[in-house]
Amino acid sequence: MRQILSxxxxxxxxxxxxxxxxxxxxxxxxxxxxxxxxxxQYLRDLVxxxxxxxxxxxxxxxxxxxxxxxxxxxPEFLLFLTTLxxxxxxxxxxxxxxxLGSIARALAQGGDAAAPAGSQRGGASTRTAANGAEPILRLxxxxxxxxxxxxxxxxxxxxxxxxxxxxxxxxxxxxxDAIMVDAAGRLQVRKGQxxxxxxxxxxxxxxxxxxxxxxxxxxxxxxxxxFYVLLRPHHDLLEQAGFFMYLxxxxxxxxxx
Numbered sequence: 001m002r003q004i005l006s007x008x009x010x011x012x013x014x015x016x017x018x019x020x021x022x023x024x025x026x027x028x029x030x031x032x033x034x035x036x037x038x039x040x041q042y043l044r045d046l047v048x049x050x051x052x053x054x055x056x057x058x059x060x061x062x063x064x065x066x067x068x069x070x071x072x073x074x075p076e077f078l079l080f081l082t083t084l085x086x087x088x089x090x091x092x093x094x095x096x097x098x099x100l101g102s103i104a105r106a107l108a109q110g111g112d113a114a115a116p117a118g119s120q121r122g123g124a125s126t127r128t129a130a131n132g133a134e135p136i137l138r139l140x141x142x143x144x145x146x147x148x149x150x151x152x153x154x155x156x157x158x159x160x161x162x163x164x165x166x167x168x169x170x171x172x173x174x175x176x177d178a179i180m181v182d183a184a185g186r187l188q189v190r191k192g193q194x195x196x197x198x199x200x201x202x203x204x205x206x207x208x209x210x211x212x213x214x215x216x217x218x219x220x221x222x223x224x225x226x227f228y229v230l231l232r233p234h235h236d237l238l239e240q241a242g243f244f245m246y247l248x249x250x251x252x253x254x255x256x257x
Contacts (some may be wrong), residue, residue: 001106004099005030011095013087015067020078021107022245025236031082059093074100075245076107133197135234135241137189139205140179142230143212144186149226151185153219159185162215163208170208175201199242206246 001019008017009030018029062069068087072079079100083092147159163181170176178193195201213220213227231238238244 001028001103002030004102004106008081008096008099011087011092013084014081014092015084016082018080019103019107020080022075022077022239023242025239061089070096072096072100074104076104079103133195133201135237135243136195136197136201136205138234138237139209139231139243140187140189140195142227142234143209144188145230146223146227147185150216150219150223154216156183156185162212163187166208166211166215169211170204173200173204175204176208179205202242203246206243210247 005017005019005028008014016029016031018027018031020027057071057073059073060071062071063085066085068083068085070081070083070089070092079096081092081096083089143163147156147163150159160181160183163185167176167179167181175196178189178195180188180190182188189195209227213224216223
């Protein structure tokens with residue numbers, strides 16, 4: 001990974017480059033020596049917040065007075081560069097595009113920005129198991145909070161029915177058997193039952209949320225924005241558990257139809 005970043009960093013006008021692994025939140029970077037940990041964290045927060053709000057982009061350039069931040073959104077990682085305003089963007093993009101596959105392979109093989117030492121390969125199943133059911137329980141709570149925000153405009157009975165239909169559609173493997181929807185449209189874990197903290201449950205709950213948002217039709221964009229705001233305090237945990245990756249893949253699939 002370090003060599004790949006060095007090749008990009010060597011381009012004329014590129015002042016820094018970094019990779020953020022979506023699965024772990026780990027960051028590998030090559031920034032100038034003048035960059036402190038505070039500067040690095042600021043850029044990481046900028047990239048994470050941009051990704052959380054926009055999500056659907058493949059490439060994005062954020063232009064400031066003295067620097068341009070270029071973002072490349074890939075399924076497994078975010079790549080971002082800091083460049084001078086007069087950088088040859090065409091040449092830069094050609095080189096970066098030629099390196100994206102190498103970065104993905106390095107992450108899959110346990111590169112520098114991949115999972116922490118001691119974790120197993122196997123993707124989301126390992127990540128979710130490591131975190132247990134906590135990320136899923138936080139999603140359940142956030143779904144209930146979203147219902148509360150939509151109650152005045154759509155009514156709780158309608159929302160409760162929409163959640164039940166979405167749960168039924170997503171529960172193809174029984175992963176959501178422990179989840180019920182009460183009369184107020186809030187999601188709850190059934191008494192005496194537990195949610196498995198694994199990839200199957202995370203995929204199922206992402207499918208349920210996507211199916212519910214789909215029922216909102218024209219209200220979906222605003223509701224989706226409100227939902228991401230509700231998730232913001234839990235973003236890192238949910239990112240590590242693979243939730244955003246699953247939801248993003250579903251949204252891409254819907255837009256392609």
